[in-house]
Amino acid sequence: xxxxxxxxxxxxxxxxxxxxxxxxxxxxxxxxxxxxxxxxxxxxxxxxxxxxxxxxxxxxxxxxxxxxxxxxxxxxxxxxx
Amino acid sequence: xxxxxxxxxxxxxxxxxxxxxxxxxxxxxxxxxxxxxxxxxxxxxxxxxxxxxxxxxxxxxxxxxxxxxxxxxxxxxxxxxxxxxxxxxxxxxxxxxxxxxxxxxxxxxxxxxxxxxxxxxxxxxxxxxxxxxxxxxxxxxxxxxxxxxxxxxxxxxxxxxxxxxxxxxxxxxxxxxxxxxxxxxxxxxxxxxxxxxxxxxxxxxxxxxxxxxxxxxxxxxxxxxxxxxxxxxxxxxxxxxxxxxxxxxxxxxxxxxxxxxxxxxxxxxxxxxxxxxxxxxxxxxxxxxxxxxxxxxxxxxxxxxxxxxxxxxxxxxxxxxxxxxxxxxxxxxxxxxxxxxxxxxxxxxxxxxxxxxxxxxxxxxxxxxxxxxxxxxxxxxxxxxxxxxxxxxxxxxxxxxxxxxxxxxxxxxxxxxxxxxxxxxxxxxxxxxxxxxxxxxxxxxxxxxxxxxxxxxxxxxxxxxxxxxxxxxxxxxxxxxxxxxxxxxxxxxxxxxxxxxxxxxxxxxxxxxxxxxxxxxxxxxxxxxxxxxxxxxxxxxxxxxxxxxxxxxxxxxxxxxxxxxxxxxxxxxxxxxxxxxxxxxxxxxxxxxxxxxxxxxxxxxxxxxxxxxxxxxxxxxxxxxx
Numbered sequence: 001x002x003x004x005x006x007x008x009x010x011x012x013x014x015x016x017x018x019x020x021x022x023x024x025x026x027x028x029x030x031x032x033x034x035x036x037x038x039x040x041x042x043x044x045x046x047x048x049x050x051x052x053x054x055x056x057x058x059x060x061x062x063x064x065x066x067x068x069x070x071x072x073x074x075x076x077x078x079x080x081x
Numbered sequence: 082x083x084x085x086x087x088x089x090x091x092x093x094x095x096x097x098x099x100x101x102x103x104x105x106x107x108x109x110x111x112x113x114x115x116x117x118x119x120x121x122x123x124x125x126x127x128x129x130x131x132x133x134x135x136x137x138x139x140x141x142x143x144x145x146x147x148x149x150x151x152x153x154x155x156x157x158x159x160x161x162x163x164x165x166x167x168x169x170x171x172x173x174x175x176x177x178x179x180x181x182x183x184x185x186x187x188x189x190x191x192x193x194x195x196x197x198x199x200x201x202x203x204x205x206x207x208x209x210x211x212x213x214x215x216x217x218x219x220x221x222x223x224x225x226x227x228x229x230x231x232x233x234x235x236x237x238x239x240x241x242x243x244x245x246x247x248x249x250x251x252x253x254x255x256x257x258x259x260x261x262x263x264x265x266x267x268x269x270x271x272x273x274x275x276x277x278x279x280x281x282x283x284x285x286x287x288x289x290x291x292x293x294x295x296x297x298x299x300x301x302x303x304x305x306x307x308x309x310x311x312x313x314x315x316x317x318x319x320x321x322x323x324x325x326x327x328x329x330x331x332x333x334x335x336x337x338x339x340x341x342x343x344x345x346x347x348x349x350x351x352x353x354x355x356x357x358x359x360x361x362x363x364x365x366x367x368x369x370x371x372x373x374x375x376x377x378x379x380x381x382x383x384x385x386x387x388x389x390x391x392x393x394x395x396x397x398x399x400x401x402x403x404x405x406x407x408x409x410x411x412x413x414x415x416x417x418x419x420x421x422x423x424x425x426x427x428x429x430x431x432x433x434x435x436x437x438x439x440x441x442x443x444x445x446x447x448x449x450x451x452x453x454x455x456x457x458x459x460x461x462x463x464x465x466x467x468x469x470x471x472x473x474x475x476x477x478x479x480x481x482x483x484x485x486x487x488x489x490x491x492x493x494x495x496x497x498x499x500x501x502x503x504x505x506x507x508x509x510x511x512x513x514x515x516x517x518x519x520x521x522x523x524x525x526x527x528x529x530x531x532x533x534x535x536x537x538x539x540x541x542x543x544x545x546x547x548x549x550x551x552x553x554x555x556x557x558x559x560x561x562x563x564x565x566x567x568x569x570x571x572x573x574x575x576x577x578x579x580x581x582x583x584x585x586x587x588x589x590x591x592x593x594x595x596x597x598x599x600x601x602x603x604x605x606x607x608x609x610x611x612x613x614x615x616x617x618x619x620x621x622x623x624x625x626x627x628x629x630x631x632x633x634x635x636x637x638x639x640x641x642x643x644x645x646x647x648x649x650x651x652x653x654x655x656x657x658x659x660x661x662x663x664x665x666x667x668x669x670x671x672x673x674x675x676x677x678x679x680x681x682x683x684x685x686x687x688x689x690x691x692x693x694x695x696x697x698x699x700x701x702x703x704x705x706x707x
Contacts, residue, residue: 009319009328021322022357046316048550051542052331059334075331076319077542 003028004066006042008074013046029066036062039074051077088298089151089608090114091192094123095215097208099282100141100200104215114194115611116694118621119150120589121177123195124166125628128175129701131199134635138170138274139256139281145198147188147247147287150589151609154189154294154371157307158314159591161186161371163247163264169531170281171258171274171432171487172508173636175629177531178261178275180247181591182268184289186371187245191291198282207286209239212293220285225251227425228263229392235288247287250427253280255477257485259432259510263424267378267394268370271429273509273531274487298610306604310594311374317595321375324367325593326356326398333406335542336656337518339511340406341461342438343504343648346515346656348406354413356401363417365391370591377593387418387468396420396430399535402513403434408441409461419471426475432487433474435510437467439488439503440480448497455479501647507532507638514540516649517658520567521575524669527643528683530629536592537583539575541565552598555615556581565658572669576676581615583622624693626677627685631698640683643670680707 007024018025029038035055039062040047053060054073066072092114094107117123124146136142145167152160163185169176188196192213205220218238223231228250236244245265253260253276260276261269279285297303310317319327329351332338336346352358356379363383369376381395396404396416404410404419423430443449444459451458455473457466473481483491488510492503504511509532516523519541526533541564544553553559557577562570585592588605596604598615605613633642650660671681678689687706690696699706 009331011316011319013316015316021319022327051328052335054331054334057334073330075328075334077540 001028002031002033002066002068004038004069005071006038006074007071008042010043010046010049010074010076012042013044024071032065034062035060035064035066035072038066038072043074049076051075086298086610087111087114088296088610089155090194091189091295093193094195094197095193095210096197096199097215097217098200099198099202099206099284102202102217104217106215114151116621117624118587119153119194120148120164120179121166121586121625121629122621123148124164124177125175125625125632126695126698127197128166128168129628129632129635129698132168135637136168138168138173138278141201143168143278143281145275145278145282145284146195148195148589149185149189150587151605153589154186155297155303155608156294156372157303157604158310158373158375159594159596161373162589162591163188163270164586164589165262165270165275167275167278168636169273169275169509170256170277172532174507174532174638175530175632176273176275176278177534177586178270178272179536179586179589180262180264180268180270181370182245182264183371184245184247184264184268185589187289187291189291190294191289192293196287198279198284201281202283205283205285207235207284207288209288211290223285224254227251228427229266229390229425231286232266235286239288241290244288244290246289248427249276249279249285250425252427252475253277255485256280257428257474257477258487258490259429259436261427261429263427266392267424269424269429271431272534274429276427297608299607302607303604306600307372310596314375314595318375318593320377320593321367323356323360324377324379324395324397326359326396326401329355329398329401335518336653336658337515338406339402339513339515340655341409342407342435342442342502343511343515343646344654345406346518346653346658350411351406353411354401354405354416356398359396359401359413359417362413363389364395373591373594375594381417383414383417387414389414389417389421390425393421393424399513400430400434403431404437404467407434407438407513408467410464410467411462412464415464415468418468422468422471422475428475431512432510433471435504436474436484436488436491437470439491439499440470440484441467442502443495443499448495448499449480453480504646504648505533506645507642509533511646514538515653515656515658516645516661517565517653518656519564520661521571523645523649523661524567524572524575524666524673525579527645527666528670528673530626530633537579537586539578539582544574544578553578555598556619567661567665567669569669569672572673572676575673580619580622583626584618587618587621587625620693623677624695627689627693628695628698630679630683630685631701634684635701635703640670643683
């Protein structure tokens with residue numbers, strides 16, 4: 001198992017007690033685990049809201065394998081206003 | 082459609098002739114409502130029929146129209162908006178903008194669906210609309226007041242704190258070409274300079290108050306829809322927490338955050354200016370619009386080094402980027418102050434920010450010097466200078482007077498090739514979405530009749546995959562297409578999906594409330610009782626798009642005006658996306674024209690006018706439709 005820091009601007013499709021939108025929190029995940037695996041496990045069906053994934057501040061694709069201490073950012077698709 | 086009832090509407094328009102100080106009430110027939118629905122649908126055919134070609138946008142012949150939609154004022158989220166339109170003093174084309182808040186819902190409760198303003202008053206006035214009554218009142222004592230003062234004075238004069246107002250500030254009075262109209266101080270109809278039109282008519286405000294909501298065909302459905310959104314919005318979208326701008330860091334990563342006058346698509350210091358950063362440091366509260374639980378508007382208060390009055394709200398995404406990354410500015414306090422100045426005096430933050438970034442680039446290149454700026458070092462990143470020049474625009478002093486005309490006019494005066502980096506289409510500045518990243522949005526911005534309106538554009542990223550992608554099959558979008566692709570199939574996407582993204586301008590609803598397409602269609606059916614389908618709704622949008630095109634053709638616009646700024650043909654300096662290829666854009670436009678039933682010159686054909694049941698509009702084409 002490894003621990004990564006996650007910040008998601010997409011809410012999980014089902015309420016999670018300790019989830020805070022846009023605020024970092026730690027997740028412990030098995031190895032190997034991809035960014036896509038993490039997003040699916042966290043967001044459930046809201047995974048389809050993902051626009052950009054980042055690992056350690058750089059754009060990543062869903063297949064990227066996560067390592068201990070990585071920081072993962074999940075951004076939604078749309079904005080405006 | 083077989084149902085003769087007028088649910089959801091009042092069936093009454095107000096017409097005010099300011100030259101004659103005369104108010105009259107009109108009752109459009111049912112089929113007018115069913116054909117045009119509301120918002121742009123009411124505005125565009127009225128302007129085409131009633132404003133003569135080549136009319137001065139700031140003259141007596143122009144008309145200013147406020148319009149609601151079928152869903153406005155109904156008790157569910159996203160229904161508090163109104164649309165407003167006129168011939169634009171910024172573009173010379175059809176101008177239109179929308180604002181949220183409560184004013185639209187209040188006008189519906191006051192007993193009307195639209196207000197048509199014509200002529201010019203001999204002295205400043207404001208309109209007082211309440212429970213079926215309409216009254217013109219003197220605004221002599223209000224003329225020259227800032228937006229919040231005006232709002233407060235009107236509420237005092239009429240002795241009712243629940244009155245809603247649509248107001249112009251001093252910028253509208255002075256004819257600044259990107260002046261806005263402000264609903265209840267902070268809900269802004271920003272685009273296309275309609276505040277200047279209102280100012281030219283010496284109309285300071287429209288105050289509304291009403292208590293009667295028109296009946297709905299199926300109120301239980303609407304109440305259930307409202308309950309559903311109220312209980313689940315936090316799981317459907319993230320905008321409620323920080324407001325728009327909460328994704329700026331992601332935008333920067335993806336190359337969609339304009340930087341340094343659209344030279345860049347990302348900004349190294351984005352984390353300092355994101356909505357999250359602003360909220361964490363300066364937010365006093367979140368607030369919202371009529372019947373909406375999302376409350377996505379932020380209010381900020383700052384004491385130093387710039388005093389920012391919370392009464393003017395706080396910056397949303399477009400403002401954060403326009404005055405921030407796009408001007409190379411990383412101090413969120415300066416951005417909040419720029420936002421406050423715009424709201425205080427009544428100016429569109431997008432056009433103001435992009436006109437300033439244009440001036441900054443001119444300064445850096447030496448096309449403008451300190452002699453032109455009266456000593457201001459207008460370099461990118463200089464927050465004090467940005468604010469000083471914004472204040473010069475407000476009072477139309479020195480270079481500020483030129484910039485108050487917008488970036489197109491300024492670039493024509495400055496010359497030296499600066500036209501290539503004036504980031505505008507048809508005279509209106511682009512919003513904070515980079516067409517190099519969203520190429521379908523770029524195609525839309527090049528063609529759209531009211532200039533580069535981001536709110537009715539498609540956001541290409543939504544069609545790669547995303548929430549409800551499967552549902553898009555219902556509007557015949559079945560194929561995932563990369564955001565950066567510009568091709569015939571992207572033109573097809575813009576045609577189908579674009580008609581849907583235009584629809585909120587006709588229903589006059591908010592695009593930020595995460596409804597499904599099925600819910601939107603069912604809501605229209607539930608309110609009106611009419612058997613409206615996706616197809617009928619999309620055809621309503623197409624009707625408006627076509628009529629707006631005809632308006633512009635009559636004004637002398639041609640397909641040569643359907644272009645993006647030269648700057649966007651270049652690759653991003655930072656962000657690494659390639660430029661929009663002109664030949665691909667032209668080919669995609671040509672195919673998009675064909676799908677819209679326009680000929681190779683972008684002129685609607687008779688066949689399409691007949692198909693849309695607006696053959697009457699062919700009268701305004703010269704020569705007539707082919």
